[in-house]
Amino acid sequence: MGRFEEYIEEIALKPSDGGRFxxxxxxxxxxxxxxxxRFPExxxxVRLVGERLRA
Structure with a gap:
């Protein structure tokens, strides 16, 4: 995610239940x-986050 460093202010991990990601x-x-x-590759x-940041 380093390539989006100038756009990302915060990355946060939040506990949840049921194995959600x-x-x-x-x-x-x-x-x-x-x-x-499944977990993403x-x-x-990176592609999905990039698409959202460019939207």
Missing amino acids: EVTVDGELVYSKHMTG EDEL
């Missing part, structure tokens, strides 16, 4: 392990 950007959900049933996550 969710990534949000400005309050918008961009990835959910709960919905996909690193390049997939």
Whole structure:
């Protein structure tokens, strides 16, 4: 995520239940392990975050 350093003010880990792994950007959900049933690949996550930051 270093390539987005100038755009990211904060990265926070929040405890949850049920094995959830969710990534949000400005309050918008961009990835959910709960919905996909798997963890994202690193390049997939970078792409999804980048798309949201450019939107």
